[in-house]
Amino acid sequence: MSRTFLPAPYGPPRTVWDRINPVRLIGELSETRYWMYLLLLPSALLITAVVLYPTLYGMQMSFREMRLNRPDLGTGFVGLRHYExxxxxxxxxxxxxxxxxxxxxxxxxxxxxxxxxxxxxxxxxxxxxxxxxxxxxxxxxxxxxxxxxxxxxxxxxxxxxxxxxxxxxxxxxxxxxxxxxxxxxxxxxxxxxxxxxxxxxxxxxxxxxxxxxxxxxxxxxxxxxxxxxxxxxxxxxxxxxxxxxxxxxxxxxxxxxxxxxxxxxxxxxxxxxxxxxxxxxxxxxxxxxxxxxxxxxxxxxxxxxxxxxxxxxxxxxxx
Amino acid sequence: MISPIDRRTVLKWGGGMLGASALMPRLAFGQQTSINYWHTFTSQSEFAGLEAVMAQFASAHPDINVIQENIPNPEFMAKITAAVVGGGRPDVTMVASERFADLRAMGALVDLTDRIASWERRGDFEDARFASITSEDGAVYGVPAFAFVDWMYYRKDWFDEAGLSAPTTLDEMLVAAQTLTDPAKGRYGFGMRGGAGGQAFVVNLMEAFGSPVLSNGEIGLDRDRAIEAVRWYAGLLTEHGVVPPSAPNDGFRQIMEAFQTGQTAMVWHHTGSFRDISGFLEPGVEFATAPIPAGPAARVARLGYAYNAMSSDANADAAWEWIKFWGEPDAAVALLEATGYFPASTVAAQDERISGNPLYAPAAETLGFGLPQPSFPGFAGWSESVVLPAFQRVLIGDATPEQAVDEMIDGLAAAVG
Known part of the structure; x- marks a missing residue:
């Protein structure tokens, strides 16, 4: 007969240290459904910083006046003018x-x-x-x-x-x-x-x-x-x-x-x-x-x- | 007996050593300020000149360490634009006169008016030398490092053999080119720069025919005269066949190789090529120099200056020392000896090695009538992105001179509009 070993569930905190112990807190969090989102967060942040933000920034630039050698024209919204x-x-x-x-x-x-x-x-x-x-x-x-x-x-x-x-x-x-x-x-x-x-x-x-x-x-x-x-x-x-x-x-x-x-x-x-x-x-x-x-x-x-x-x-x- | 080393002793010594190691680099290098210098030197002779100037500077200023970085000319604007937008500006950058307007407009340069006004060598430079680095409100952004004087190199031996003298007008130049062209021998009268960088000559010729792009502050082109100029210049290939068929893609390397290897009889460039050509052909015997021939309306040769300007004021004092050092006569002559680049300083230009050389006489003559490049925001982009492709289209038979000039006029309106 095989036995499955599972980590013992955390009981209610008994001391003040139990309430603030980071290892215990992480351990408790790891047993919730939020844990997978937390694990994905670094990747999501990285993708946002290096892929999503530059892409969206480039896209919004196409709707603006942005001529570096003509600061007098400003950087205002020009709608679809560039596309026209x-x-x-x-x-x-x-x-x-x-x-x-x-x-x-x-x-x-x-x-x-x-x-x-x-x-x-x-x-x-x-x-x-x-x-x-x-x-x-x-x-x-x-x-x-x-x-x-x-x-x-x-x-x-x-x-x-x-x-x-x-x-x-x-x-x-x-x-x-x-x-x-x-x-x-x-x-x-x-x-x-x-x-x-x-x-x-x-x-x-x-x-x-x-x-x-x-x-x-x-x-x-x-x-x-x-x-x-x-x-x-x-x-x-x-x-x-x-x-x-x-x-x-x-x-x-x-x-x-x-x-x-x-x-x-x-x-x-x-x-x-x-x-x-x-x-x-x-x-x-x-x-x-x-x-x-x-x-x-x-x-x-x-x-x-x-x-x-x-x-x-x-x-x-x-x- | 060996005394035991306890934990506290180890920690004490370790901490002390760690602190000392953190301080050591500062102690060793703390007295030296490093500055970054971006330049567009690429050839061996240019690097030799730069190294000579840097060596002189290192002796005079041991407390400043100059870190030079070569940015090839075609990539320069892309790189500095990225540095301005994204950060990472150099302390000092070389600025060609035609780029000043765009760089200033994008905020890439630091105002040096006060420093230059109180500079002890300001009197060595004529006011005109600063014209191309001065904004319309009178702010000065750089110090001229050296000058480019446009002139013509020609095969003296071929001219002598054909009984020709150096042309003084465009008509004479065409006759000479026709006389010296022999495609069967792979020899052509003129090395046209129709590829990268060739736009400057198209603009110059339009002005020589009476259509300056910038006149009395007004930007525009005289259509008829510009058409005449484009027809004449493109006609060297399409009508007269006096330039190599590769002209539409020939840039600096190609026109120089063609001249140095005996495939073309004349080529337009500036004084900076003198040393390199002298390495292949004997000066005064196989080749000589002459001012750019005159057009029907004007004689147009450019006096371009390479300036050193501050791009970041993070190390402003050290950067200023480096910038002004280029105005020292010894530095200017060291650069001239290595590269042939003319000093921008009037004092340095009086050096015997320049004034006593007859091959430099055409450059001295050009200083009398030469003009700075037109300079306004959008000019560099227009000339490169519109003028050159439009002219190339005439060369390859894809457009008439009228169509090309109309394209240039429309492009100019869009660039400054």
């Missing part, structure tokens, strides 16, 4: 379109290359551990370093890539990749994909390790080829991980202007101007934090809608 301005701001619309191109192509390339790399590393062939480190190297580089490195490699005068392409006959002369609006965005996407595809590799590889090999053996017996196995086993089994990785990367791509800031600053013209870069420049070049706040809120809403729609479409939360 956005509707007639051609740079906003160009930035929105460029953001869609930037995110879509970057994600597709990063996912495809990342999946191929993960499948290759999952085969456990000799040398894959070294290869894994090499593949992950770009992701360890800070964006700033990667940006400057690629700016030099694609330099129209000194760039090694131009030199290679000319030597193998693909180019007649050195090309100014970031000065031509036809190639600037594409070149920036290649740099971004090179830098971030290991993120997909890492997550997908972890997912691949968790797929039971029996499934592939059974598929082999049933005569399924490699592509059929990829389509019918691997990708469905990775669905949750793919969904999480895509959402995280989309958030990263939409919110981070650093790579484009280094490579093109949004130019030439507005050909690589994206929303995050526009918001950054509006805040730190024009010092218009109100309008920059409104741009950020729009990005925030887009990301929320995207995440919600994506999760619904992929049905990952129904598993």
């Amino acid at each position: 301005r956005m509707l007639s701001d051609p740079v906003f619309w160009v930035s929105l379109r460029n953001t869609a191109v930037w995110v879509t192509f970057s994600i597709v390339i990063e996912f495809v290359v990342g999946l191929i790399a993960a499948l290759a590393l999952n085969r456990n062939l000799p040398g894959t551990k070294v290869l894994a480190v090499l593949i992950l190297l770009p992701y360890f580089l800070p964006n700033v370093v990667a940006g400057h490195m690629w700016a030099l490699m694609l330099d129209p005068r000194l760039g090694v890539i131009n030199d290679l392409l000319v030597r193998i006959g693909l180019l007649e002369g050195y090309k100014a990749w970031f000065a031509d609006p036809g190639t600037a965005m594409a070149a920036a996407i290649v740099v971004e994909a090179w830098h971030s595809f290991p993120f997909f590799t890492l997550l997908l590889l972890a997912g691949l390790k968790g797929i039971p090999t029996d499934l592939y053996k059974a598929a082999d017996i049933d005569g399924a080829g490699p592509f059929a196995q990829l389509r019918l086993i691997t990708l469905p089994m990775l669905r949750t991980i793919i969904a999480a990785a895509v959402i995280l990367r989309v958030i990263g791509l939409v919110n981070s202007p650093d790579l484009l800031l280094i490579l093109t600053s949004g130019g030439p013209g507005r050909s690589t101007q994206v929303l995050s870069l526009y918001a950054f420049q509006t805040a730190y070049r024009d010092f218009n934090f109100g309008y920059a706040g409104a741009l950020s809120v729009v990005m925030f809403v887009f990301l929320m809608v995207f995440a919600w729609a994506y999760i619904r479409i992929t049905k990952v939360n129904q598993e």
Whole structure:
């Protein structure tokens, strides 16, 4: 017969010390339903301080006049004025379109290359551990370093890539990749994909390790080829991980202007101007934090809608 | 016999040592005040100059420890804005003249009028040197550390070979650029800065064509003349092909590399590049200097000053010592020797090493007609966020000069409205 040992319930306080003894007081509190709320309080305070407050502060800023270099305008409430301005701001619309191109192509390339790399590393062939480190190297580089490195490699005068392409006959002369609006965005996407595809590799590889090999053996017996196995086993089994990785990367791509800031600053013209870069420049070049706040809120809403729609479409939360 | 150490003795000694250790750092460093100095020096020569000035200062003021921090130019405004809004201001910061209006407006600078008025070296500086760091109500916020004088570097050997002399007008410059351009050899007449930082030259050229952005206190652009200027300048790429095709994305590094490696014959920049170019090309033989050519309406070259200003008054006295030290002739000459940056002090500028060098003569000439950058809240943001992209759109064929100038006019109205 098993016995369950429970702490003895605290009896009524018998002395003055019993009434003020902190250990006893905590012990009594721990047996009430308020205890769980008390345990959650530090986390809740932390989240409020570092997530909720900045987010709400940023949002309220978008409804105010806040130009740091124009203190004469004050910081009064302006309602939806910044949002109305956005509707007639051609740079906003160009930035929105460029953001869609930037995110879509970057994600597709990063996912495809990342999946191929993960499948290759999952085969456990000799040398894959070294290869894994090499593949992950770009992701360890800070964006700033990667940006400057690629700016030099694609330099129209000194760039090694131009030199290679000319030597193998693909180019007649050195090309100014970031000065031509036809190639600037594409070149920036290649740099971004090179830098971030290991993120997909890492997550997908972890997912691949968790797929039971029996499934592939059974598929082999049933005569399924490699592509059929990829389509019918691997990708469905990775669905949750793919969904999480895509959402995280989309958030990263939409919110981070650093790579484009280094490579093109949004130019030439507005050909690589994206929303995050526009918001950054509006805040730190024009010092218009109100309008920059409104741009950020729009990005925030887009990301929320995207995440919600994506999760619904992929049905990952129904598993 | 070893005497026993009881609990009380241990506590007594331990407490004493703990108290002493808490006091020791104060005793050791208590006499020294540390100040933070933010600057935008990046090149090797600039750091050599800064170190020379800091070494002189350390000898003169052993009680003050200067902690320098490099903030790259493109990130400077973002960083200092964040420091003003969120805290963490430096004691002293370098302020480029075109940034003064915005920094003052956001409350990033401390008024130094009284300190400067009673400064023993105030007489070494002409009043004009303080113009770009003085507010409309007469308050002065900084001390000029050194000057940037806009001028032109050109390949003297190529010019001599082609029988050309240094251009004095924009028309002459175009002819020279056409003569010296040979794309088959990868050689172009002019290194246009169409990327980061290139907006200053667009503004200058508009003024050279008769459309100053700030005239007699009035802010605005003369549309027709501005269009003429943009058409001429963009035409160097789109019509005449005398600048490298990479011009729309070429910033400082690219235009300097192109000139230093023999891909361009002329380049506009300020005196601060002299030392770096001299490391690649022989001064007076392979390259020479000339004043910026004159436009149809004016000859526009900027006299920019880098000022040192106080951002936080937490260590005001120590910060002021550091700020005014840059006005000492020895410090100014040490910086010049390392970087080529011109002294802002009139006394220091009379040094033989400057006045006796013929390659510096164009800079001395420019001091006679050069102008400070326009300065009003919103100017820096407008020129960077509107003028440059609009001009780039003309370079890449995405807009006409008329459309670009209209965009600039609208942007200017929004920036100052």
